[in-house]
Amino acid sequence: MINPTPDTLELGAVYKPDWDERLIRVIAFDNNVVMYDVWWPGVEGWGLGKLTGKVAYYRISTQLLLARASYVRTDEYSELEFKTNRPDLPFSFSQSTALNWYDQVPENIERLAHIFEVCGEGAGAACAPCLGTAQVYVSPFGPKGSSKPAILIKADDGNAFTVAELLWNAWQLQLPNLRETRLTDGVGLYRLGLQKQIPSYYIWGAKSRLEEASSNAT
Incomplete structure (x- = not known):
């Protein structure tokens, strides 16, 4: 075969x-x-x-x-x-090379929405309008890159997350875990698995951990 x-x-x-x-x-x-x-x-x-x-x-x-x-x-x-x-959900979401977790904290969710509306100018290719699930677990990364416990986030409309909405919530989880050493470039969320039968994602940069590992191996 x-x-x-x-x-x-x-x-x-x-x-x-x-x-x-x-x-x-x-x-x-x-x-x-x-x-x-x-x-x-x-x-x-x-x-x-x-x-x-x-x-x-x-x-x-x-x-x-x-x-x-x-x-x-x-x-x-x-x-x-x-x-x-939920294999229909995207593996990557809210990716952007125009932002980073460390020194470009958005003033508000409206600013994030504007960045992803223009979809270009370095915003990255992941400009999907929404993540079609009512709730999701999101895991931030620690100061040395390890994964922190995931936190449950619920969509405001009870149906789906906009790019800006999920990224704004992720920022609130990630900020307390940041230190001077930069571990990522850009921002993004990536499918991790399940927690309590709810989809889970992890926070990282504009490339996933797998993409970075593959790049380093070549």
């Missing part, structure tokens, strides 16, 4: 990687990143089978998965899995 292409990736697809004896299963994906679950032989089940508690998805670049894993089968991706994992 030939290796799949990005066009044939699908939710629930199971692959055999060349770096591990365990099978992996696609939880969510886009053109750049695949988030996946791992089969645990000791318990004869997928690690995320119960979808409870705090979950951080395994992730790998789409290109690397397609180069180093072989398609095995597709295990049905249930309606409950879709509702809980």
Whole structure:
């Protein structure tokens, strides 16, 4: 069987990687990143089978998965899995190279909204109008780069977050954790996993941690 292409990736697809004896299963994906679950032989089940508690998805670049894993089968991706994992949500959100957490604190949410309305001038490519979930956990980073406990944020309209709204809330969480040493360039939020069956994101720069690691490796 030939290796799949990005066009044939699908939710629930199971692959055999060349770096591990365990099978992996696609939880969510886009053109750049695949988030996946791992089969645990000791318990004869997928690690995320119960979808409870705090979950951080395994992730790998789409290109690397397609180069180093072989398609095995597709295990049905249930309606409950879709509702809980929310693979339809963007992996990155509120990205901007025109801002940074350290010395460009916006005066108010209206200023943030203006920056993302112009979508250009260094604002970055992630100019999506909203994040389609009523609540989300957001994890800031500490002074040395470690992840801090995530905090639940609820959308003002009870339905979805605008870019500016989520970024403004993220700023309030991140500010107390900043010190003189700059760990990031730009701003952005990135999909982490689940917490109490609610989507979670982590705060970082204009590039995700995975993107930065990939850049440093080349």
